[in-house]
Amino acid sequence: MTRPRYLPGDLAVWLLILAELAVFALLFVGFAVARAFDPATFAAGRAELHPGVGLASTLSLIVASYLVATATVGYRRGRDGTAVRLWLALLVSLAYTLGKLWEYGQLYGAGYHLGSDTFFMFYFFLTFFHFLHVVVGQGVLLALARKARRPWQDDRDTNAMESGACYWHMVDLVWLALFPLLYVVA
Amino acid sequence: MILTLMILIVCTALPVLLANAGLQGLLPLVLAMILIKAWLVVDRFMELRHAPRHWRWAVQAWAPMVVLAVIVAGGW
Amino acid sequence: MKYQSQAVAKPYFIFALILFAGQILFGLILGLQYVVGDFLFPEIPFNVARMVHTNLLIVWLLFGFMGATYWLVPEEAQTELHSPLLAKVLFWVFAVAGTLTILGYLSVDYATLADLTYNNLLPTMGREFLEQPTITKIGIAVVAVGFLYNVGVTALKGRKTVVNIVLMTGLFGLVVLWLFAFYNPSNLTLDKYFWWFVVHLWVEGVWELIMGAILAYILIKLTGVDREVIEKWLYVIIAMALISGIIGTGHHFFWIGPPEYWLWLGSVFSALEPLPFFMMVLFAFNMVKRRRRNHPNKAALLWALGTSVMAFLGAGVWGFLHTLAPVNYYTHGSQITAAHGHMAFYGAYVMIVLTIISYAMPIMRGRPYGNSATAQAMEIWGFWLMTLSMVCITLFLTGAGVLQVWLQRMPDAGEALSFMATQDRIALFYWMRLVAGAFFMGGLVVYLGSFLIKGEAPEPALEGAAARA
Amino acid sequence: MAERFTKSMARNIYLGGSVFFVLLFLALTLDTQVRAMPERDNRELITEAVAKGKEVWEHNNCVGCHTIMGEGAYFAPELANVFDRRGGGDSATFRAYLGAWMKAMPTKVPGRRQMPQFNLTEKEVDALAAFLEWTSKIDDNNWPPNIEG
Structure with missing residues (x-):
């Protein structure tokens, strides 16, 4: 038996997601073009980053995304534990936030900023722009977790839940491309 | 879902570990990993596997387009 | 007309159209001066004519926005305007101040005007589009605050529709951003940076909210589509406008001193600026396709659809043409900028004001279903004449711009033509633009003439409308 | 293939998006004005x-x-x-x-x-x-x- 095809979440959120993905895609292309013009600067800049922190950030976002995904499925089916999963996801994602802040502190202490060179311009803008998205996502998770804490109701707002979750996964998706581009490819 | 998570973790860690081990020429692997991870996130986590096809492909197309554009634009 | 106080919009619309005619007249003078350099010199030098042309545009659009607001806020809020008297007083204050300012431009030279108005106490004059004497700028601020208070109170005491919320947000932003007009530091780069807070964040920011709200209101009225549907699209469209447009300000920071990262940010975000305009086209045509009534005011519907298309072409497509930094490096400050400016202002803002006038004026003149078929036919002639003329103006200026870039900007230092030599070489395009401008004036005359035709559209039969849906 | 499209979600995106980008723009303006401009103008x-x-x-x-x-x-x-x-x-x-x-x-x-x-x-x-x-x-x-x- 096939279920009718169904888009999780709100159309408005999907329009936003498409727009955001387009912005990030254009920024990635810009990054690649700039890198082609000046590979030495980019290689030197990359050497200053901390791949360990980057890796840990990635893992924290993936795990959080997993928790959000299972929370959404559970919520739709009326299972318990949605709130717990969302709180856990929020907690896990804090590893990303703290890691990023630590790395900003390190780099800033070493004298790097938005205007240092083209690599750091992209590094700071891309990661900070993404960082802000994560912070917004964390706010969304917080709101959803508080909402889900309330006892089971018939009129569960699966629209809000799925919309928030998809936004969060979009943030994760962007990072999955951003992380290797910035930290790994040498 | 838990399987998806496992694959995502492996795909993320693998290039980093290999790079740390001093291997060169990892770019194709890194890009392939991006594609696999994006596929899983979109289809499983976002649950677009069951979404109307045009939505599924619109979002699924993103990662390949980025990878392709990066390859072309960067002349890699 | 559902509420008596909506009628205060009428003088605003009439005065707006008078200033519009003045704007086009001075546009023709400018177009002629481009090819006959000493035309009207020294009585009306180019800089004066241009100042009158652009300032009239801004002021008449503000009159149009105000009229539109006085018209639709009470109706949306389902209540009478807080103070029709205040609206009338502010109309006369603004009209007199505006007229005096224009007369000032024309009667004394600019330096004298600056001295007469004590510009040295708070120097704000002599910057593009902000040429108004400081006292006029203060006047605009005062009128705007009074206006905002009047409609704000009205909107708050009545029904809070999305149209009203978005419109009020846009107007509030308009007033707040106007305050940057008073900041004029000695540092030119700083001056320009915040000057764009007025200019860009008006036309590619808050004005888009105003435009979106008016368009949504018109579509609700003309198509009978459920308000709920139109309102959520309005939200999404203006969200896109702000998401792309705010950082999109960066495309003005390329060559005036701010750091290099604006080259990237400005390019990327303004590449998305056509998106909200494109959505507006889809939105308008979709709503019309799904219409549940056939409103007999065909002219208003044509204006509404035309606005969405021309705004997309002028602001979206022509903006994108030269917004990427590597392209803009060559086109910045060329006739391509002028081409984009003309079509964008006409398509987005002139046409939205003419749309609401086309809908509201007949009602205020006691013709609830629109003007007679003859008057509408004439108005539609005006629409096509003006719109096609503007398309031609834009194409000719684009041609001039491309040639200018080719001759003056692209070659290396030794081989590039000087500015004036280039101007001579592209004179043919300027002549053609002038002809197109004359046709535009013709279109405007036809359009204004349609107001003189008597009679009204008959009340529509109900069944016909239902059958279409 | 029913798509849900609610006014409240559209409004949230409008409000959230505007605040987000206004703040980002102000942050960039701060960097431009305080750090970058003195070196350039x-x-x-x-x-x-x-x-x-x-x-x-x-x-x-x-x-x-x-x-x-x-x-x-x-x-x-x-x-x-x-x-x-x-x-x-x-x-x-x-x-x-x-x-x-x-x-x-x-x-x-x-x-x-x-x-x-x-x-x-x-x-x-x-x-x-x-x-x-x-x-x-x-x-x-x-x-x-x-x-x-």
Whole structure:
């Protein structure tokens, strides 16, 4: 038996997601073009980053995304534990936030900023722009977790839940491309 | 879902570990990993596997387009 | 007309159209001066004519926005305007101040005007589009605050529709951003940076909210589509406008001193600026396709659809043409900028004001279903004449711009033509633009003439409308 | 394939999106103004004469015909680099050129674009020259592409 095809979440959120993905895609292309013009600067800049922190950030976002995904499925089916999963996801994602802040502190202490060179311009803008998205996502998770804490109701707002979750996964998706581009490819 | 998570973790860690081990020429692997991870996130986590096809492909197309554009634009 | 106080919009619309005619007249003078350099010199030098042309545009659009607001806020809020008297007083204050300012431009030279108005106490004059004497700028601020208070109170005491919320947000932003007009530091780069807070964040920011709200209101009225549907699209469209447009300000920071990262940010975000305009086209045509009534005011519907298309072409497509930094490096400050400016202002803002006038004026003149078929036919002639003329103006200026870039900007230092030599070489395009401008004036005359035709559209039969849906 | 599309979600995106991008824009403005601009706009070179020159520039509505850094009317030549174009990058040469130019206006050549006679004093011409010289030294990402502007 096939279920009718169904888009999780709100159309408005999907329009936003498409727009955001387009912005990030254009920024990635810009990054690649700039890198082609000046590979030495980019290689030197990359050497200053901390791949360990980057890796840990990635893992924290993936795990959080997993928790959000299972929370959404559970919520739709009326299972318990949605709130717990969302709180856990929020907690896990804090590893990303703290890691990023630590790395900003390190780099800033070493004298790097938005205007240092083209690599750091992209590094700071891309990661900070993404960082802000994560912070917004964390706010969304917080709101959803508080909402889900309330006892089971018939009129569960699966629209809000799925919309928030998809936004969060979009943030994760962007990072999955951003992380290797910035930290790994040498 | 838990399987998806496992694959995502492996795909993320693998290039980093290999790079740390001093291997060169990892770019194709890194890009392939991006594609696999994006596929899983979109289809499983976002649950677009069951979404109307045009939505599924619109979002699924993103990662390949980025990878392709990066390859072309960067002349890699 | 559902509420008596909506009628205060009428003088605003009439005065707006008078200033519009003045704007086009001075546009023709400018177009002629481009090819006959000493035309009207020294009585009306180019800089004066241009100042009158652009300032009239801004002021008449503000009159149009105000009229539109006085018209639709009470109706949306389902209540009478807080103070029709205040609206009338502010109309006369603004009209007199505006007229005096224009007369000032024309009667004394600019330096004298600056001295007469004590510009040295708070120097704000002599910057593009902000040429108004400081006292006029203060006047605009005062009128705007009074206006905002009047409609704000009205909107708050009545029904809070999305149209009203978005419109009020846009107007509030308009007033707040106007305050940057008073900041004029000695540092030119700083001056320009915040000057764009007025200019860009008006036309590619808050004005888009105003435009979106008016368009949504018109579509609700003309198509009978459920308000709920139109309102959520309005939200999404203006969200896109702000998401792309705010950082999109960066495309003005390329060559005036701010750091290099604006080259990237400005390019990327303004590449998305056509998106909200494109959505507006889809939105308008979709709503019309799904219409549940056939409103007999065909002219208003044509204006509404035309606005969405021309705004997309002028602001979206022509903006994108030269917004990427590597392209803009060559086109910045060329006739391509002028081409984009003309079509964008006409398509987005002139046409939205003419749309609401086309809908509201007949009602205020006691013709609830629109003007007679003859008057509408004439108005539609005006629409096509003006719109096609503007398309031609834009194409000719684009041609001039491309040639200018080719001759003056692209070659290396030794081989590039000087500015004036280039101007001579592209004179043919300027002549053609002038002809197109004359046709535009013709279109405007036809359009204004349609107001003189008597009679009204008959009340529509109900069944016909239902059958279409 | 029912799609859900709610007004409340659209509103959240509008409000959230606007606040997000306004804050981001303000953060970038802060970085531009506080960190970057002092290195690029030579603000330490803004003398009294330069400031006075900007006033002369504004009081005579020069931007009504000319462009400066590409902004203004497109009727007369770009002036952000006129110091290099007409003065060859030398202050005294440029000052002499500007003084002679301002005196000679209008040319009254029939059919040609005319520049008004502004009756500037010697001091005002000095200030204007200082302003245009300072302007030519702003780091504007190497615009215009060539000396013709």
